[in-house]
Structure formats: C-alpha cells, structure tokens
Amino acid sequence: MTRPRIRIVATEVPPGAGERSDDELMVLVRADQRQSFRELVARHELTVFGFAARYLGDRVLAEDACQVTFVRLWQQRGQYDPRGRFRAFLLTLCLNTCRELSHGRRRRRAALERLARQSTEQPDSSNEALLLQRERESVVERVIARLPRRAREAVLLRFCGEASYAEMSRILGSSEVALRSRVHDALKRLRHLLREAP
Amino acid sequence: MNCPGTEALLRLLDGAQTEERAAEIRSHASACSICRARLEELEGLVERVGARHESYRNSGRLAAIEHRIEDAGESRPAGARARRTLALGAAAVLAMAGFLALVLAPGSDNGPDEEGFQARAAPGDAPRWVGIRMFHLREGRPQRVERVIRADDRVLFSYTNLDPAPYRWLSIAARDAAGRIHWIHPPAAEDPRAPASVAVKSGVAREELPETIRLPLAPGPLLVAGLFSERPLARRDVESWLRDSAKGEAVSAPQDAVVQILSLTVRQPVTEE
Numbered sequence: 001m002t003r004p005r006i007r008i009v010a011t012e013v014p015p016g017a018g019e020r021s022d023d024e025l026m027v028l029v030r031a032d033q034r035q036s037f038r039e040l041v042a043r044h045e046l047t048v049f050g051f052a053a054r055y056l057g058d059r060v061l062a063e064d065a066c067q068v069t070f071v072r073l074w075q076q077r078g079q080y081d082p083r084g085r086f087r088a089f090l091l092t093l094c095l096n097t098c099r100e101l102s103h104g105r106r107r108r109r110a111a112l113e114r115l116a117r118q119s120t121e122q123p124d125s126s127n128e129a130l131l132l133q134r135e136r137e138s139v140v141e142r143v144i145a146r147l148p149r150r151a152r153e154a155v156l157l158r159f160c161g162e163a164s165y166a167e168m169s170r171i172l173g174s175s176e177v178a179l180r181s182r183v184h185d186a187l188k189r190l191r192h193l194l195r196e197a198p
Numbered sequence: 199m200n201c202p203g204t205e206a207l208l209r210l211l212d213g214a215q216t217e218e219r220a221a222e223i224r225s226h227a228s229a230c231s232i233c234r235a236r237l238e239e240l241e242g243l244v245e246r247v248g249a250r251h252e253s254y255r256n257s258g259r260l261a262a263i264e265h266r267i268e269d270a271g272e273s274r275p276a277g278a279r280a281r282r283t284l285a286l287g288a289a290a291v292l293a294m295a296g297f298l299a300l301v302l303a304p305g306s307d308n309g310p311d312e313e314g315f316q317a318r319a320a321p322g323d324a325p326r327w328v329g330i331r332m333f334h335l336r337e338g339r340p341q342r343v344e345r346v347i348r349a350d351d352r353v354l355f356s357y358t359n360l361d362p363a364p365y366r367w368l369s370i371a372a373r374d375a376a377g378r379i380h381w382i383h384p385p386a387a388e389d390p391r392a393p394a395s396v397a398v399k400s401g402v403a404r405e406e407l408p409e410t411i412r413l414p415l416a417p418g419p420l421l422v423a424g425l426f427s428e429r430p431l432a433r434r435d436v437e438s439w440l441r442d443s444a445k446g447e448a449v450s451a452p453q454d455a456v457v458q459i460l461s462l463t464v465r466q467p468v469t470e471e
Contacts, residue, residue, distance in 0.1 A: 046250035159248035
C-alpha cells in the first residue's frame, strides 16, 4: 500500500525578510526572532542537506545531520558575531555534525531505520525520469563519501558549501595553498571514481 | 598553445587562473575538441559535486527542527502550526488555555523525555517521528505526566506526526491494574462498530487533542498506548492487543500500527481529612 506523502507545511515569510542578509537575519535570531530563523533554514537547507548527503553517503543520516545542524544554529545563536561570516559558521556546524554522525551508535541506528523504510516503501516506478535522476544523484553522493575524509571535506566545502579558500582555511586550519591542492586532487580522484561507477 | 594539463583546467574552474591565462585556455578549448571535451567533463563534475537538488527539500524538516529544539529545552519558534479554535465550556477553555500555555511556552516542557515511551516493533516504525504525550491537571494547569498519576486526575494528550510518510489515524487506549480497557481517543462507545481511531494531522510536531478526560482507573500499573496507523483500527483488535500484551507476550500491533506505550502507576486520590 502506498502511504500518503507528507503535507507541505507553509512557511510564513514577513514582507522584506527575503531581502535581508544572513547577518541581518542572525541579528534578529539572536533576539529570538523565530521567523528569521525559519527564513535562514529555508535559505540554506538545500546546501546543508546536500553537504551532509555527500559527506555521509546516506540520505537518512543526512536528514538527521541537517536537522541537528539547524538545532545547533539556534542553540548557538548567541555566539555568532555578525561580521559577514555566517556561511563559515553554518558550514562549521554542519561539518562537525557530519563528523560526529559518521561514527558511533547514531549511525547504526539510522542505518537500521533506513533498512526498515526500504522494506516498506515502494518507489513510484511510474516516473522513470525521477527515478533515474535520483539514482544519478545517489551515485555522486556515494562516490564522494568514498573519498578520504580530508579530501572529502575540502571538496565539499569548496563546491557544495561554496566557501572561499580563506573561509576553508579558517574552518579546517590548513593553508589556502594546501587546501587548493587537496581540492584539485579530490576532483581528479572523483573523476576516476565516477568513470568506474556503474 | 599546447593543450593545457588537467591541473590547469582545474585551476581555471576554481578561479585560480589569471584573466589572461583563462582567456587563453578557453580560446584553445573552443578550437580543440579534445580539450573542449575534457573541460566540459570537469565542469560537469564540479556541477555535480555542488548541485542542490530539489529532492533535498523536505516539507517536514522545519517542523522536525523546531520539535527537536523544543525537546532540547529551548524555546520553540512559535506559530509553526495553526491553532485550533476549540468550542469548549468555560472550565474546559481554562484547562485548554493552560495546556496550550504549557505546550507552547518557551522552556516550559518539563516532562520526561522520549525514554518515557517504549516503542513496540512494527515494520518500518520510526519512533522519533511519531508519539503521544500525556498531561494531567495540577492546580488548574496541565503538567507533563511523570510516570505517576492519581486515580482522580483529569488528563490530556498531544501527539507528534512527523514521519516522512505520516500516519493518518490515532487510537489512544489504556489498560489498568484491574485489567479494564479504557478508551481515551476516541472515547468509549456502546456500538462495537463505532470508529476506534481519530483522524490526525500530518507534519505536526505537537498537536493537542481537544478534551480533558477523567477515567475510573484502578490503582496500580497503568499502560497507555498510542497506536498510529494508516487505516482506522477496529476496537476489538486494539482491545485484544492490549489484553495480550499484558501477558508479556510479543504481540504484533494491529494492522502494523506503530505503537507507543507509556507505563505509569496509578495512585489513590488524595483525600482531605
């Protein structure tokens, strides 16, 4: 039996909120303005989820990582200094969450949930284009997840998180030159892995 | 110019080439089919690594985040769900106002965490995403039940329904120390064919059920079960499951419902001397 899809939850956005910068929204979030927090989630959820999906190679774990990242953003809102570094702040939270989730009990538990879901969910086989698209996406996610951790983190921060090398240097604690080399090596390896992928 | 190496192409895509060198490489690639193919392959690779697919969107994510913030003891972004207008009597309105205040007020979640619930296995269950919570009135205000209730307590319930493929029906029933079955949502009915489930909203982190209930509970252990299902359940199935589970047997939930159990103790009501 096909189960109903989740209802779309409307997100109310006050006039002008979409035009505010991340820093301006974070200033409002620090003052417990909850609508601004929702705006930040809506603005960055695809980046955070995409980063986590490729880092972890597992969408169930990535959903967990995405949610935990934004929970921590709310919890640590008081620590944010609005000096134009929101992306680095959010990516650091996301990176640390992914590192934690890639080990330990939570990973096993989420994997079990994924198996349970796979046994009950039937993909909508009528939409072949969507199925092929999903498969193409998941191939990339699995291949990136096979990269060594340091290479994976560098290439994801650069192209998924759209971080500059200066931002990456602050997050990862390596020199910009070393990081650029690491990113290029990771891309060469990815090209090789994708050619081999079925 | 000679064909650029892979590193030169990567530096081009990474914005690390000078404008002059970048123009030179692009000019060469437009005339050299081999380099054009190599460049397009690398451009495609970078695009795939950074793509933000629409399938990454999840309509229940925001509600789940807010629910987790609340569970972590932080104030919850308010107004995330529609609040229902309840046509209740004056006393019930006061009780519900207290209940809403408890559920929505920042930092007011003083109940036990999800460890208070025991998930009974059902295929594909996801206990983090669905659940019930029980409250009792104390001095006119609802408080999250802390494993012990009094036999004369008035109780209220809320539910969470955030499973990625959410459930549509909920039954809440209890079995007391005397073995009696008490229907809570929906209430008891004379007609055995009466519905045994109430329709629930999907994508809600916390939705209150609009009634306060007093049950004639026997003192001793009390088992309260919330059964989430895709189809309405039959009363006899739920009652049979509650009785069988009392025997300590591993019993499948009716129609593969996801069941959450709250194990409580009922104490005698306090009597004034």
